[in-house]
Amino acid sequence: MTATAARPAAVPLGPPPSMVVKKFVSRVLFYVVIALLLVFFMLPMLWIVLAPFDASPSLTIKLPDFSTGNFSELWHNPYALRSLLNALIISLGTMALVLVFGALASYALSRVRVPGRDALLYALLLLSSIVSGTAAMVPIFLLMTNVHLIDSQLGVVLVMTGGLLPAAIFILKDFMDATPRSYEESAKVFGASPLQILRHVVIPIARPGLATIAVWALVNAWGNFLVPFILLRSADKYPAAVVMYTFYTEGGQPKLGLISAFSLMYSIPVVIAYLVVSRRYGFRFHGGIKS
Template identity: 65%
Template sequence: MTPRTVLRRLALTAFLSIATAFWALPLLWLVTAPFDRRPGLTVSWPDWTLENFQRLAENPYAFSSLKNSVILAGGSMIGVTILAALAAYSLSRVRIPGRNALLYGLLLLSSIVTGTAAMVPIFQLMFSLNLIDDRSGVILVFIGGLLPAAIFILKDFMDATPKSYEESARVFGASSMQVLRHVMLPIVRPGLATIAVWTLVNVWSDFLISYILLRDPAKIPAGVVMYTFYSEGGQANLPLISAFSLVYALPVVALYLFVNRRYGFRFHGGIKS
């Protein structure tokens, strides 16, 4: 091994160590700060206590906001998964003129016209439909924004499924919906899990849409409640923020671990490899 090779490996190791520390420090703060009696913005050995969680429990909206986040994320996840499965199967199996142009156009528009850029017409639309301060209106907005990308992702799983599976089912008299339900969906379960987790994470972490469309404090989700842990002068209440951040992150982490354990990377496309 030449000295130049040794230096390159040392430089690469040093770079990877710095990059790992850069990303690991915020996670380390998230784990330690909630149990610190006086948490700060730096990572340090905590003065162990559970008072931060006690203060969090005394907040009238903290834990109820998690229930609202579950409602919004769960409703959006169910809606996106069902509609994406139906649309992806149709686009994958039915020859529609301009199918690819339509799909890429929807994906392009959903990427360019983000929630921030479209909030004015979205607000006007929800106001016209009398869905302001209604959680079902927020769920509809999330479904509409996330559905194009979900269809695009799930269509790849549908395309990877051999048509011979469907033909075998049709020989025995299965209808299109029966083929979709009993043949296609069990095969593309990894794709369904992918878009389900992706939808839930996007909705769970949202702030702007819920902040604008929901007015009742009893209906706002966790992402908006965290904003109330700042004073009018912008001073952060670190004990509450740190404790709530840990509680807020645990459901998503648990869901990821569950899905990763169930499917992992054992699937390629729609067929088990």
């Protein structure tokens, strides 16, 4: 009572006007910056959906002079469709290997106490960026030559699997760690063999993690240019990323119509894969089941 009575009656409510203005201006500036950034990142995407349908595409974004000529030209290109199939083979192969080896290795690493396990994992993770990176390309090329895997899609798959596995194991181990051991022990008491435990219990529970890794491996292999470019020799084995690099005129000018149409077709599978997994599993990176 005394406190309210003592308060001066003329105190205005809320902050003073100068602060309101300041807040308003900083808000406006914030949204302007956001809008500019958005436009900056939107431009290439807009180009990729508009340019393929333009009769004479350029590097500017404009409403297309509608035509499907670019796609029919793509259809008649001897390497374009073939390369999409190649890319699919290479990326599905890589995905399968990463999943199988990643699941087995991460399960083992999660369950068995190995001295220096975490150090090993971190070292692998660090080195993996080198393995499939530019720095190691010469030794990898020599290695692949010696094991006769040059100009072979299997070689490309193996090299990319090697590059992706450490990170995959690292992420999957997290999922495996989050699976309570009592699930496995329960199955074990009922007489399940280790492989049955993995098949019936561990893999179904780690499925969101496996799906995440599957899409991640697929996208990485799908978009990789350097490894297939260096390890493959024959044009009919090139994946899409490499074939796109050949879409030039004799004069060295990029064939923008072909490139844009091909880019669109090249990006669709990745978007679909993302949407499917995102819808089913919501892309959680920590998706273990709470006990």
